[in-house]
Amino acid sequence: MAERAPPLIVGAGPAGIRAAMTLVAAGLRPIVIDEGYACGGQIYRQPLSPDGRDAQARYGSEAAKATRLQRDFAALGAQVDYRPNTLLWNLRDASADSLRDGVSQRILHDGLILATGATDRVLPLPGWTLPGVFTLGGAQIALKAQGCAIGKRVVFAGSGPLLYLVAWQYMKAGVEVAAVLDAAPLSAKLHLLRALPLAPDIVLRGLRMAAELALHGTQVQLGVSGLRIEGEGRVARIVYQTGGRRHAIACDGIGYGLNLRSETQAADLAGCAFRFDPRDRAHLPVRDSSGRSSVAGVYLAGDGARIAGADAAELAGERAALALLEDRGLPHAPARAASLERRLVRIGRLRDALEAAFPFPAHWGADIADDTLLCRCEDISAGDARRAIGHFSLTDVNRLKAVTRIGMGRCQGRMCGAAAAELLAAQTGRDIGAVGRLRAQAPIKPIPLAMSLSVDERQHDPAH
Amino acid sequence: MPLLHRLVRTDSAVIFFTIDGVPCEGRAGDTVLTAVLCHTDRLRHSEFSGEPRAGFCQMGACQDCWVQLASGERLRACTTPLAEGMHIVTTRGRSHG
Numbered sequence A: 001m002a003e004r005a006p007p008l009i010v011g012a013g014p015a016g017i018r019a020a021m022t023l024v025a026a027g028l029r030p031i032v033i034d035e036g037y038a039c040g041g042q043i044y045r046q047p048l049s050p051d052g053r054d055a056q057a058r059y060g061s062e063a064a065k066a067t068r069l070q071r072d073f074a075a076l077g078a079q080v081d082y083r084p085n086t087l088l089w090n091l092r093d094a095s096a097d098s099l100r101d102g103v104s105q106r107i108l109h110d111g112l113i114l115a116t117g118a119t120d121r122v123l124p125l126p127g128w129t130l131p132g133v134f135t136l137g138g139a140q141i142a143l144k145a146q147g148c149a150i151g152k153r154v155v156f157a158g159s160g161p162l163l164y165l166v167a168w169q170y171m172k173a174g175v176e177v178a179a180v181l182d183a184a185p186l187s188a189k190l191h192l193l194r195a196l197p198l199a200p201d202i203v204l205r206g207l208r209m210a211a212e213l214a215l216h217g218t219q220v221q222l223g224v225s226g227l228r229i230e231g232e233g234r235v236a237r238i239v240y241q242t243g244g245r246r247h248a249i250a251c252d253g254i255g256y257g258l259n260l261r262s263e264t265q266a267a268d269l270a271g272c273a274f275r276f277d278p279r280d281r282a283h284l285p286v287r288d289s290s291g292r293s294s295v296a297g298v299y300l301a302g303d304g305a306r307i308a309g310a311d312a313a314e315l316a317g318e319r320a321a322l323a324l325l326e327d328r329g330l331p332h333a334p335a336r337a338a339s340l341e342r343r344l345v346r347i348g349r350l351r352d353a354l355e356a357a358f359p360f361p362a363h364w365g366a367d368i369a370d371d372t373l374l375c376r377c378e379d380i381s382a383g384d385a386r387r388a389i390g391h392f393s394l395t396d397v398n399r400l401k402a403v404t405r406i407g408m409g410r411c412q413g414r415m416c417g418a419a420a421a422e423l424l425a426a427q428t429g430r431d432i433g434a435v436g437r438l439r440a441q442a443p444i445k446p447i448p449l450a451m452s453l454s455v456d457e458r459q460h461d462p463a464h
Numbered sequence B: 001m002p003l004l005h006r007l008v009r010t011d012s013a014v015i016f017f018t019i020d021g022v023p024c025e026g027r028a029g030d031t032v033l034t035a036v037l038c039h040t041d042r043l044r045h046s047e048f049s050g051e052p053r054a055g056f057c058q059m060g061a062c063q064d065c066w067v068q069l070a071s072g073e074r075l076r077a078c079t080t081p082l083a084e085g086m087h088i089v090t091t092r093g094r095s096h097g
């Protein structure tokens, strides 16, 4: 009898690692692929080479979790077929196309766990393409993984828990943090009271960070709008409004972001059904409480399915793996599964409160000035988009994409997708959930052109 | 004027490379993005507007940081480790589009 193909896990962050451990404990040998050079995902990202800092210096309060997760994954050794530096770029029935060192390989799998994580969510600002402007995540990666600061006098702007976290990490690293410009008004922060009993440590840590920043001389400003970044060839200042007054702060680096967006392209190519999620203001792959998607044998875990943070990602990774085991007729620890689900529900409530405390400034979408670039890849402006929407009476983002190329560039809508949807909704007076969702296309990310033919795994098994 | 400022790894092994023909030193553990932006303030110019760009997300999502080598090869600077003898060109890519 032919042996069953191994399960495939995409992503070696908290969700993917816990999923892998669960499958290994049940006697399977999953394949784990990740674009990154080392395991850990976004939050527990590792440096390219040792840089003299220990886990405490790199991960702060999350050092113990980072160390445990990375150590647990390393301990699996050859029990997993781990392939770092490997991009999943296409999915078809029971096979996946991966790319490593310019070589494409087709992976046959039986069971697919997508743990693809998230990246920053942004809306365009005037000047957001200037050198020196990075996403909040990008600013954190520079510091955490590369040991570099994005400037000597920096400003962090936008929304989301990362806003204060990254600003605080920069301050601790000795960088002058001139200001934290928070889009949310004070009234939104009252939702933290709702979060407090659910996770006192997390809420109090956040408040302490804001207080320490203020004590250190950082200007912490709530309810900002009208952000614009100025400079000749690079960042020189950030301009914003509060209560109808304009202010400017000189700086040479800016970290900007509006919370996170799930990486859902793989789920899309896998054929998963999507549904609009009002909280995340995004179309997300449908899954049940176990992580099963609408497609048999495809499971979803972590921030790639819905933003819930690293702790939830670990739990969801394990839960999804148990579902895979159950569907394979293997022992699947039902009591453990139920306990994981209860904890996920609790974290979900915390997340709801955090989202309310750091709301997405959706109205910014309608206010984007016509001459602001919407698409960084091909320099297409908000005005170009608005004219196309009006001229062709567009109501769907995929039509907008076809007409203007917004969402068709190299980033495939990762940076402009939210803005295109908000702008379309505002101009046509539709609900944001009713303007459609950008369809993912293979390759999920740009791949070398020369590499178009896939090598079948059964004929070719390069050493890895 | 550099865009990034190194806080650690200041005494890691040196890796030699060039930016637009000018010899530069990077450090073991640098990505191409880090190495270039520790020397200058741009990675490339937009092929549409000619405006300078220096990456954005640093996590392989925005694709803003693709640079060209003198050989014509293109690579994503934020996810590619710096290698000895890379000849990076930041000035091309202004004309077509």
Ligand SMILES: Cc1cc2nc3c(=O)[nH]c(=O)nc-3n(C[C@H](O)[C@H](O)[C@H](O)COP(=O)(O)OP(=O)(O)OC[C@H]3O[C@@H](n4cnc5c(N)ncnc54)[C@H](O)[C@@H]3O)c2cc1C
Pocket: A010, A011, A012, A013, A014, A015, A016, A033, A034, A035, A036, A040, A041, A042, A043, A044, A086, A087, A088, A089, A115, A116, A117, A118, A119, A120, A136, A137, A138, A140, A141, A165, A260, A263, A266, A301, A302, A303, A304, A309, A310, A311, A313, A444, B059
């Ligand atoms: C830059 C950044 C910094 C963050 N920092 C923090 C923080 O300090 N504290 C906090 O609480 N939360 C942070 N977060 C939130 C973070 O999303 C979660 O805390 C946590 O990392 C989610 O775990 P995960 O396993 O779901 O996904 P991730 O940790 O994001 O892991 C997903 C993995 O999948 C891989 N992947 C995705 N698509 C593909 C593909 N097509 N092919 C191959 N590999 C792929 C990625 O390389 C990545 O390693 C951060 C998020 C970002 C984007």
Ligand code: FES
Pocket: B054, B055, B056, B057, B058, B059, B060, B061, B062, B063, B064, B065, B066, B076, B077, B078, B079
């Ligand atoms: S900086 Fe975004 S892909 Fe490199």
